Amino acid sequence: MQTIVNELKSTAEKTNATDIRAAFAADPGRFGKFSVSFDDLTMDYSKTAVNDDILALFETLAEAAGVAKKRDEMFSGVAINFTEDRAVLHTALRNRSNAPVMVDGKDVMPDVNAVLAAMGKFADGIRSGSLKGATGKAITDVVNIGIGGSDLGPVMATLALAPFHDGPRAHFVSNVDGAHIADTLKHLEAETTLFIVASKTFTTIETMTNAATARKFIADKLGDDAVKHHFCAVSTALDKVAAFGIDQDRVFGFWDWVGGRYSIWSAIGLPLMLAVGPENFGKFLDGAHAMDTHFRTAPTAQNLPMLLGLVGFYHRNVLDYPTRAILPYDQRLLRFPAYLQQLDMESNGKGVTIDGTPVEGNSGPVVWGEPGTNGQHAFYQLIHQGTSVIPAEFMIAKTGFEPELRHQHDLLIANCLAQSAALMKGRTLDEAKAQLAKAGMDEAKASHIAPHRVFTGNRPSITFVYDKLTPFALGRLIALYEHRVFVEGVLFRINSFDQWGVELGKELATGLLPVVQGKAAADDQDGSTQGLVKALIG
Structure with missing residues (x-):
């Protein structure tokens, strides 16, 4: 090659x-x-x-x-993500033909369709007001708590389709910086707010930290029993979700063959569906499927x-x-x-x-x-x-x-x-000089100024x-x-x-947290990090 x-x-x-x-x-x-x-x-x-x-x-x-060969392998469920031994099948999430898509000998389409149907039923309930908050009031605001692929896609698509919004107002919290969730919560009423916690493992530190803050917001205002009425989750960790206080019928799963940055088509797209409705979400999937077909053919x-x-x-x-x-x-x-x-x-x-x-x-x-x-x-x-x-x-x-x-x-x-x-x-030197001359500039000054008005083009x-x-x-x-x-x-x-590049920093942050909290010494850190710790916490 x-x-x-x-x-x-x-x-x-x-x-x-x-x-x-x-x-x-x-x-x-x-x-x-x-x-x-x-x-x-x-x-x-x-x-x-x-x-x-x-x-x-x-x-x-x-x-x-071998682009065409690799493309066909991806669509057919071959584990082309070989470092994690996973298929790459975000395309199955928008497979509107409903043709079988096999992973390890199993057609995944029934599961895909079941999650999509559950999302639609839930979204219809929230949007119509039949699913209410703990005090009987309809949900007016939805806050998606996620980061990376659990945030960037839903934020982008929800903003992009603003003319189609006819559901609850959508808000998004991603950064572990407390300012992000604090600035969001101060404009919301607990009685009419629904939180979506989007984390496949329910362990993502930024997401779960913000989720804990949101849970306290609801519990302090409405009591612990209200949590189940004001939260849902996009996750596969049912035990952790249950421990948080979210009922199983409010949990929407996805699969390890869906990468985070490709997950907007999955239950990660729930905030978009709540904003624009299941029908428009279906049209969103239709458009992606049309491009899939074009790419394949x-x-x-x-x-x-x-x-x-x-x-x-x-x-x-x-x-x-x-x-x-x-x-x-x-x-x-x-x-x-x-x-x-x-x-x-x-x-x-x-x-x-x-x-x-x-x-x-x-x-x-x-x-x-x-x-x-x-x-x-x-x-x-x-x-x-x-x-x-x-x-x-x-x-x-x-x-x-x-x-x-x-x-x-x-x-x-x-x-x-x-x-x-x-x-x-672009604009050539001669063109720049001619433009300046036409504007009445004398030749000497035009020759001096013209180079600054040249655009190389190309x-x-x-x-x-x-x-x-x-x-x-x-x-x-x-x-x-x-x-x-x-x-x-x-x-x-x-x-x-x-995406192994995201791992090292996360590992080091885990070790640094006790240092930042004053519970451990910074002796084993490099000199720069030691100096920064001292500057930040004394």
Whole structure:
């Protein structure tokens, strides 16, 4: 495979592929050649350093890496997460065909459907008011307590689908910093608040610390007997959940073949279902399933996740671009960049291949971003004129949910398209001088100022266009990025589905807690940590 990577490097150099501006000058119709649509979702990658030769090599690379074979193994329940000996089947959670999905000889779909049905029944009860709090009042507010995949996905999706909210108000607590839960609780009434404790093992320290605080909030206001009316859990540790005081019929499970960062489709999505209702949650699953089917069946040159992953790998490992910016021109996707940070960086931030040898070249990039147009007034300066090339990924809906504000959506679209065009076109020194001269600046001053107004251009970007951010569209978009991460992981030759990098710090924190509490000495800590302990606690 490295031979093909080397060929990509030499081909990019020989064909001057990174001169995207020149490519458009030579072929103004590039969009027709280097864009792909699936239903109403269009992916324009014509503003990347891809040409016919590079695209042909992409197909060769995907075949050599065995992407299609690995994809089929994932969907069929093979334990591709070999370091934990687990299947990777988040796709089964949105398997709307209901075709059997086998794990260790057992069809998991009956269990998947049973949990989904239980979630729906519970959500309907809370939303209708038939399931009430301890004092007989209806639930008006739901607080999800979780962290990582038990928080980032539900937060992102619930914010994204705000126009579809017709259930209780949703709140989210993740950080062990007491300020997070304190600031949340001070606006809530115990009688009308439901807490969801999302922890598979019911041992996650941040989640259980916050859950204990929430339990005390209910018990102090309403008594211990009220806890069972104001809590539910997403967990498989039934004994620990029962000890906490939550009845079994309020516990919703999931499986070890569902990774945390891929769990929004499972019972972890309960806060989203409570907010938008079971029907809209079903449409969310429908959108993801549609992308799953597209990923499994479309040829590489027309396959959105394949192409997105191949371009991403090309940017990282051929052109050596260290980061990618996620720039949704949709305010309700404000947490989508953070969600993708975990999805991508926890999956592909690895340094060891599936063979146990060091990764040759690079693995996953740094992923970051903010919604437009906010980012334009913050960090776009670096993307346009900084010394590092940062591929950008824009996303924009054709229409919003506020028809009376169509003029604002038009302005949003204009800004999105302008940024994409500016990154590609740039502005030459001569163009900068001419612009200054036209504004009346004398030649000497213009020559002095013009270099500061030069934009090198040839900054790559991908733009996604979709009709509207509906539950279906959001599910489809998330699944697209999930599969993109999978494709890149196969190309990097790493296991995208474990996360050992989160373990060491947690282990050390356990040992440091007694030191911080003054119950143990810091003698066995390194000098820096000893100094910091002294600065913090004396």
